Amino acid sequence: MVEQVPEVSVDVFAGTWRRATRLVDVREPEEFDSGHVPGAVNVPLGEVLAAPQSFAEQECYVICHSGGRSAKAAGAINAAGGRAVSVSGxxxxxxxxxxxxxxxxRQ
Structure with a gap:
């Protein structure tokens, strides 16, 4: 059985996100540099999947370009003991x- 990844829409995220809650952008650095949500931290998907335990015991939102990569990253983080929510859209x-x-x- 595949576990459902918690997900919120962009509109819900915009209304509920507190900057005290970590926002992880899992796009590649070039994508991130071209435009990202203010306050987001760039950790490419490959790095998240290689070490999801580094997010254990943390609460975070995960975002990418449209929602596919963030759902995959959130699932890995949650399986490793974190509390991640994917931002759909x-x-x-x-x-x-x-x-x-x-x-x-980037310099």
Missing amino acids: GTAGWIEAGHPVERSA
Whole structure:
């Protein structure tokens, strides 16, 4: 039996997210740099899947471009003892809804 991954829409996330709760963006660095939710931390999906136990005992939201990678990452984090919720619609939905975006340039 496949366990259901907790998920919230971009609209619900925008209304309930507190910056004290970690937001993990699992896209690749280039994607993250091109635009992300303010306050998000970039940890690519491959890194999350390689060490989901590093999120054990933590509460976090997980976001990607549209929701597929974040659901996979949230499932791995939850299986390792964390409490992760995937943001369906992802960064694309966040931007489409008109929410603020940060851009960064890696040196």
